[in-house]
Amino acid sequence: MSNDPNTSGDSAVIDRYLETVRDVDTQRLARLREQLAATPHPHRRRRRFTIALPSATIPALVTAIALIVGSVALIQHSRNRASAGHPGTAADGGTILFVRQNHWYTMAPNGTHLHMLLSSTADCSDFGCAFFSPDGTRIMVAAHPADRIRVATAIIRTNGSGYHVLPLPDSRLNLGPGAWAPSGSRIALAGWDDSNKSRAGLYVVNSSDGKGLVRLTTSPDGRHDDPLLYSPDGSRLLFYHEGTQGSSGGPGFGGLFETTAAGSGRVKLNPPGTYVTADFGSPASWSPDGKHIAFTAFDDTRAGVSAVFVENANGSNRHRITPWGEWSTSARWSPDGSRIVFDRLAMNGYHNLFVVHPDGTGLKAITSNAQRGLGACCSVWSPTGYKLLTSLVPVTGTGHLVTMNADGSHLETLPVSRTNNDNWEYAWGR
Amino acid sequence: VWSDMRDPAGSETLETVAGPGRHATLSPMRGDEALAQAARNDHAAFLALYDRYAVRVGRYVTAHIANPSDAEDVVSLVFMRVLERIHQYRPERGSFAAWLFGIARNTVREHYRKGWRFVPLLASHRADIGPSAEDTVLHRDALDAVGLAVQHLTSTQRDALALRFVAGLTYAEAGRLMGKNEDACRKLVGRTIESLRLVMDEEDER
Numbered sequence: 001m002s003n004d005p006n007t008s009g010d011s012a013v014i015d016r017y018l019e020t021v022r023d024v025d026t027q028r029l030a031r032l033r034e035q036l037a038a039t040p041h042p043h044r045r046r047r048r049f050t051i052a053l054p055s056a057t058i059p060a061l062v063t064a065i066a067l068i069v070g071s072v073a074l075i076q077h078s079r080n081r082a083s084a085g086h087p088g089t090a091a092d093g094g095t096i097l098f099v100r101q102n103h104w105y106t107m108a109p110n111g112t113h114l115h116m117l118l119s120s121t122a123d124c125s126d127f128g129c130a131f132f133s134p135d136g137t138r139i140m141v142a143a144h145p146a147d148r149i150r151v152a153t154a155i156i157r158t159n160g161s162g163y164h165v166l167p168l169p170d171s172r173l174n175l176g177p178g179a180w181a182p183s184g185s186r187i188a189l190a191g192w193d194d195s196n197k198s199r200a201g202l203y204v205v206n207s208s209d210g211k212g213l214v215r216l217t218t219s220p221d222g223r224h225d226d227p228l229l230y231s232p233d234g235s236r237l238l239f240y241h242e243g244t245q246g247s248s249g250g251p252g253f254g255g256l257f258e259t260t261a262a263g264s265g266r267v268k269l270n271p272p273g274t275y276v277t278a279d280f281g282s283p284a285s286w287s288p289d290g291k292h293i294a295f296t297a298f299d300d301t302r303a304g305v306s307a308v309f310v311e312n313a314n315g316s317n318r319h320r321i322t323p324w325g326e327w328s329t330s331a332r333w334s335p336d337g338s339r340i341v342f343d344r345l346a347m348n349g350y351h352n353l354f355v356v357h358p359d360g361t362g363l364k365a366i367t368s369n370a371q372r373g374l375g376a377c378c379s380v381w382s383p384t385g386y387k388l389l390t391s392l393v394p395v396t397g398t399g400h401l402v403t404m405n406a407d408g409s410h411l412e413t414l415p416v417s418r419t420n421n422d423n424w425e426y427a428w429g430r
Numbered sequence: 431v432w433s434d435m436r437d438p439a440g441s442e443t444l445e446t447v448a449g450p451g452r453h454a455t456l457s458p459m460r461g462d463e464a465l466a467q468a469a470r471n472d473h474a475a476f477l478a479l480y481d482r483y484a485v486r487v488g489r490y491v492t493a494h495i496a497n498p499s500d501a502e503d504v505v506s507l508v509f510m511r512v513l514e515r516i517h518q519y520r521p522e523r524g525s526f527a528a529w530l531f532g533i534a535r536n537t538v539r540e541h542y543r544k545g546w547r548f549v550p551l552l553a554s555h556r557a558d559i560g561p562s563a564e565d566t567v568l569h570r571d572a573l574d575a576v577g578l579a580v581q582h583l584t585s586t587q588r589d590a591l592a593l594r595f596v597a598g599l600t601y602a603e604a605g606r607l608m609g610k611n612e613d614a615c616r617k618l619v620g621r622t623i624e625s626l627r628l629v630m631d632e633e634d635e636r
Contacts, residue, residue, distance in 0.1 A: 010627075013623050016626070017580060017591060017595065018595060023488060023489060029484045
């Protein structure tokens with residue numbers, strides 16, 4: 001790493017440039033060192049998957065809940081817990097699932113019936129780690145098998161009961177979450193073997209007992225294939241193939257692919273000269289009729305420049321439906337098929353939400369948080385498609401999970417605080 | 431700070447890295463890759479890597495994030511991730527520094543991605559500048575001009591400068607992180623320096 005001021009003139013410019021760069025406070029660095037020294041060494045724990053434990057093992061339930069809700073909400077929560085041990089159905093229906101400080105919670109869409117479902121021992125900042133079953137009755141999460149080293153998948157009912165870790169087929173394979181087949185009986189999992197890269201690929205097992213293992217894909221370069229979403233009829237599966245940056249330690253920048261449910265074919269969906277990231281949940285979604293796919297992709301040559309694309313389910317007829325812009329990472333098709341919601345970074349560093357028709361018409365911003373000092377990201381649709389769930393976070397302090405109508409109106413704040421250190425994991429199940 | 435530190439093996443003095451008023455003399459520090467290998471299972475080796483890189487990572491982060499509190503949080507997150515992922519580092523695929531700053535770079539990008547605010551760089555730099563002796567005032571004016579120019583660089587230009595001169599990566603390493611080849615990265619840095627030089631020249635002519 002030789003320094004390379006090309007000339008003395010360059011050296012003077014570089015000197016001036018470096019004068020504009022500050023040091024981080026040394027006392028803060030010393031404190032961080034103390035924290036790192038006290039942090040247990042992770043050994044060979046894989047980065048992507050959070051490890052879940054049943055909530056019954058967590059003694060600090062009340063404290064944890066108090067961290068995430070305001071006092072009024074806590075009173076409401078206590079009242080509701082007395083009458084029901086699981087989320088109820090209210091407002092737009094279904095159940096909201098979210099992660100906060102390594103704990104997974106469910107709640108009703110009107111903010112009541114808060115319930116801590118699971119506790120994690122690792123952060124889940126990189127990847128979606130919990131997924132509702134199609135009927136909304138079960139959740140798939142990452143878990144440790146008996147050896148406490150590898151990553152497996154566990155299933156738990158939405159009401160918090162029935163937690164069980166699916167058995168791994170041998171002593172070396174890892175199988176982490178995951179995508180549910182529409183029937184709910186089979187799940188696609190990300191498989192890998194730290195001692196044998198050739199085993200990386202997609203695998204499918206029974207969701208009930210982990211049996212019936214079938215390998216779907218073989219990774220051509222040994223990097224991971226991560227399942228994203230089955231098509232509505234279950235005939236195809238979207239997946240993310242980890243890129244070089246992902247395997248070298250940074251958040252993943254890879255490719256979006258699809259294969260058939262039987263694993264035949266491997267079609268790359270994002271255009272040449274682009275990459276996708278799955279760091280903020282799935283970058284792609286199916287149209288409700290399963291005929292089209294919407295996704296976001298980044299231009300290889302322009303950092304952060306991205307756009308929303310739509311193409312046929314077989315990978316044909318791809319077209320960009322939005323202008324290029326900064327940091328669009330999620331494109332989620334509405335349940336009625338008429339709109340796609342996506343996020344985009346505004347000039348001042350905040351994200352706003354937009355909706356657009358699948359043909360690219362009707363592009364409209366539905367949040368204007370730049371003016372309010374809030375950031376919107378990674379919205380998900382309610383099961384009916386009338387509402388959106390997203391996170392709005394201010395510059396400092398805490399924001400909240402919010403719901404709003406699909407046009408941005410009737411914004412309602414849920415009693416779930418969010419900070420910029422929280423990740424973007426939340427879902428709205430049936 | 432750095433010149434006072436010793437290599438854990440006791441065999442060499444660590445390199446002085448970039449600091450105010452001087453640019454980085456970032457010749458490779460022997461043993462990083464071996465330390466990283468050891469750090470897969472040895473916490474002390476990981477902490478030795480922290481000692482070697484904490485200041486440099488901090489400066490790389492502050493090159494992008496002006497708010498001190500935000501920058502400190504991001505530095506914490508970088509090293510927590512390094513600890514989490516240290517077993518994924520493969521020396522045959524590149525230097526430890528390039529791997530580390532790949533994580534730092536992506537964490538900074540994620541910071542922006544999560545809706546954190548871009549704080550104008552000059553706001554904090556002004557606060558760090560000393561009293562009002564005439565030469566200091568003149569210096570501050572020049573720094574403001576360059577700082578303002580830095581603020582108006584594209585994110586790609588700013589990243590290239592930070593990776594090359596703050597992180598101390600080679601052009602090839604910086605280019606790889608940015609998705610460019612070595613020559614393209616070198617030209618990008620050259621053009622960026624030239625644009626800053628024009629600002630400085632204009633200031634000098636005033």
